[in-house]
Amino acid sequence: MYHKKLKPFPKDFLWGASTSAYQVEGAWNEDGKGPSIQDLKTIPADTSDFKVATDHYHHYKEDVALMAEMGFKTYRFSIAWTRIMPTGDGEVNEKGLAFYSDLIDELIKHDITPLVTVYHFDLPAALEEKGGWKNRATIDAFTRYCEILFKAYGDRVKYWLTINEQNMMILHGAAVLGTGKPDWKDLYQQNHHMMVAQAKVTTACHNLLPDAKIGPAPNIACVYSQTNNPEDVQAAETMAAIRNWLYLDMAVYGEYNALAWAYMEEKGYTPTFEPGDEAILKAAKADFIGFNYYASRTVAASPIDDTASPEAGDQQLAVGEPGVYRGVTNSYLEKTEFGWEIDPAGMRTTANQIYSRYRLPMIITENGLGGIDKLEDGKIHDDYRMDYLSKHIHQVQEAITDGADIFGYCPWSAIDLISTHQGFRKRYGFVYVDRDDFDLKELKRYRKDSFFWYQKVIKTNGEDLAK
Numbered sequence: 207m208y209h210k211k212l213k214p215f216p217k218d219f220l221w222g223a224s225t226s227a228y229q230v231e232g233a234w235n236e237d238g239k240g241p242s243i244q245d246l247k248t249i250p251a252d253t254s255d256f257k258v259a260t261d262h263y264h265h266y267k268e269d270v271a272l273m274a275e276m277g278f279k280t281y282r283f284s285i286a287w288t289r290i291m292p293t294g295d296g297e298v299n300e301k302g303l304a305f306y307s308d309l310i311d312e313l314i315k316h317d318i319t320p321l322v323t324v325y326h327f328d329l330p331a332a333l334e335e336k337g338g339w340k341n342r343a344t345i346d347a348f349t350r351y352c353e354i355l356f357k358a359y360g361d362r363v364k365y366w367l368t369i370n371e372q373n374m375m376i377l378h379g380a381a382v383l384g385t386g387k388p389d390w391k392d393l394y395q396q397n398h399h400m401m402v403a404q405a406k407v408t409t410a411c412h413n414l415l416p417d418a419k420i421g422p423a424p425n426i427a428c429v430y431s432q433t434n435n436p437e438d439v440q441a442a443e444t445m446a447a448i449r450n451w452l453y454l455d456m457a458v459y460g461e462y463n464a465l466a467w468a469y470m471e472e473k474g475y476t477p478t479f480e481p482g483d484e485a486i487l488k489a490a491k492a493d494f495i496g497f498n499y500y501a502s503r504t505v506a507a508s509p510i511d512d513t514a515s516p517e518a519g520d521q522q523l524a525v526g527e528p529g530v531y532r533g534v535t536n537s538y539l540e541k542t543e544f545g546w547e548i549d550p551a552g553m554r555t556t557a558n559q560i561y562s563r564y565r566l567p568m569i570i571t572e573n574g575l576g577g578i579d580k581l582e583d584g585k586i587h588d589d590y591r592m593d594y595l596s597k598h599i600h601q602v603q604e605a606i607t608d609g610a611d612i613f614g615y616c617p618w619s620a621i622d623l624i625s626t627h628q629g630f631r632k633r634y635g636f637v638y639v640d641r642d643d644f645d646l647k648e649l650k651r652y653r654k655d656s657f658f659w660y661q662k663v664i665k666t667n668g669e670d671l672a673k
């Protein structure tokens with residue numbers, strides 16, 4: 207449906223952008239920080255490790271000033287668990303606490319609302335050694351860590367996000383975390399522990415900070431059926447349940463999605479509950495939903511002996527499971543140079559689906575185009591990024607006009623940083639950082655063309671999207 211007249215963006219709409227600690231900070235072992243699984247994972251030979259990244263740890267004042275210049279109303283960043291607790295559950299590292307306190311103060315000084323993710327793919331290595339999320343002790347460690355954050359920053363931070371893309375960590379663990387071939391039974395047990403952990407910190411946040419708001423940040427994508435064959439449609443419903451609603455039903459209703467549970471039962475993947483888990487899950491309800499959206503998914507039915515069904519790969523590429531669904535390419539959509547489909551209208555559909563299921567305020571916590579930018583005479587002409595973002599922002603406005611309650615938009619990423627597995631050459635930022643995968647140069651910051659464009663978008667509260 208096309209609206210003849212679009213509703214304006216709300217007056218206090220939170221325009222901003224996102225990053226995550228291990229992809230932007232660098233200083234991987236400075237000031238008492240312990241190693242996370244990201245610091246120790248095997249890095250492909252042709253890409254950089256995460257040791258220096260964008261060196262935001264040492265440049266944060268300059269970076270926040272650039273965000274302020276663009277007019278950011280919010281900045282979504284994550285806290286590195288291993289800066290706060292180097293071994294995940296032992297001593298608290300005061301220097302780590304101080305870093306984020308200073309960053310938060312710097313943001314507030316520039317009228318930028320901090321939006322804090324407490325956990326973005328960087329589990330402390332010391333906890334991983336003890337079994338990671340398989341070990342229920344990690345639930346308690348996570349709760350303790352979050353309570354420390356709530357007490358330290360709760361006077362200044364009003365918006366909290368629990369776990370970034372828990373669904374991608376489960377479905378694409380090999381791609382985003384660098385783990386080996388999936389053992390699904392084991393993964394769904396880990397998933398259950400993460401859900402219990404999320405519920406515990408949601409409740410802790412409500413108890414400690416009655417004025418704050420907390421929600422999840424999964425990657426949600428509407429799922430299309432390849433054809434109108436009812437079997438393909440059912441495959442799409444199943445994928446949506448396994449990929450999307452399993453995570454949001456839990457964050458909002460404290461319950462397993464029925465269709466996802468039936469899938470786990472059928473496959474023998476159902477997790478073991480400990481006494482008390484059910485009550486913990488039920489007691490926690492998200493205040494809002496953060497979701498990352500890069501593109502929709504398209505699927506077909508898959509016979510049980512389906513040999514064409516692709517294995518889990520890159521977090522945005524087609525996946526499938528014989529007998530359940532098969533990810534297919536959508537012939538109506540263009541792709542980025544990294545093979546990711548581009549579907550702005552799918553973002554509107556996704557927002558509307560989430561809103562009609564949960565009726566909670568929503569914020570888009572990631573969306574963006576990864577590409578190879580060229581620095582020419584101190585300038586970066588990233589028209590492709592502006593095209594991508596303007597089309598998506600337009601669809602946010604369509605969704606708002608449809609009645610969806612969307613209170614913010616935080617594309618990925620505020621500044622160039624390291625891709626989860628394609629190194630520094632795949633860039634997302636409004637600010638160019640001059641370094642290559644293996645030559646750190648001076649890490650000088652340059653404003654891309656999209657920087658000035660986004661500045662105008664924010665200034666006009668989304669009215670002027672023209673390049």
Ligand code: BGP
Pocket residue numbers: 226229370371374425498521572576618624625626627628632
């Ligand atoms: C999301 C992650 C981000 C970020 C983004 C872009 O899945 O939450 O951390 O990495 O995708 O993906 P990539 O870095 O693979 O290009």
